[in-house]
Amino acid sequence: MVQEAIAQARTKAPTIYDVAALAGVSHQTVSRYLKDKNALKPKTLERVEKALSELKYTPNLAARSLRSRALYRIVVVVPEASLYFPTRMLNGAAGAAHARGYRVDVVAMEGSAEARALQLDQLLSGEDIAGILSFVPRPKSGAVTKKESAVPLVVAGEYDNKMRARGSLADATAMAGIVRELAALGHRNFFHVSGPTAWPSARNRKTVYQETLTELGLTSLGIAAGDWSPASGYAAGRKIAGLKDVTAVVAANDQMAMGVIRALHEQGISVPGDVSVFGWDDVPEASYYIPALSTVHMDLETLGTRSMRELIARIRGDEPPQAGDGLPPMQLILRESTGPARQSRS
Incomplete structure (x- = not known):
């Protein structure tokens, strides 16, 4: 039975029934995982995640949207191209979104403050967006930004419009x-x-x-x-x-x-x-x-994960997760480039 599920999944897109067969659980259990994996017992969660990984299962977001009228597209807003963008934070956020069945699109905001406010207004007015995770400050100007938007918005980290860390x-x-x-x-x-x-x-x-x-x-x-x-x-x-x-x-x-x-x-x-x-x-x-x-x-991955989980909680109307104690502790990593001081250098 298990081998049949793997073989079928390799010839066509795997379904939750294939995942359920491989994990040895019901398809309702897999469905519960996709809605909220924390609802499963640890051992069941481990089996389902292992099956999802082995089958390379990707939720059919379009079909789910048609059935439930829910939206599964999250937009991550970043500033104009920068060599110093915190990629690890984005990876943490994207991983948290994918684990809950959301698709992530990255949109770069460019131009003046007014231009960025207009771009954000357009996103907040969008009808196909479940939520927005922004790595830049929310503009103070703009039509939609002056009032509450129907699209949930979470600002991740503390950066200015040039992606300079602050706070x-x-x-x-x-x-x-x-x-x-x-x-x-x-x-x-x-x-x-x-x-x-x-x-x-x-x-x-x-x-x-x-x-x-x-x-x-x-x-x-x-x-x-x-x-x-x-x-x-x-x-x-x-x-x-x-x-x-x-x-x-x-x-x-x-x-x-x-x-x-x-x-x-x-x-x-x-x-x-x-x-x-x-x-x-x-x-x-x-x-x-x-x-x-x-x-x-x-630990920027953890910060990205926290921010995305907060956004998904807002999208679903759930209680926001515990925010934690701000920035995870920084760690000194000691490697080969440091050692005991020499008394003098000739």
């Missing part, structure tokens, strides 16, 4: 942890590669860096202003190479940290043998870099 997303508390960790390894002479001053997160990280060094009686031998790019980190690294007393470099993001490491390598300076380098963001390539980069991990 809790710009929290720099972890910078104090970085400095303390390096100080515990014997480092006393530091250098900071900061981000652009227009970014609250960059300003906050620089401020906490300076305050923590002062508190611990450590020395900063310089601050270089970067633009988040590896090239700006590389330029800073060439400057650091000429400062023989620097043993620890703290960069405001991973890309600049990688640029620093490359510049030091070209000058014959070992990382971490001569200089330790710390980044921020825990980008996917950080763990594969040589040396693997010590960094700060922010």
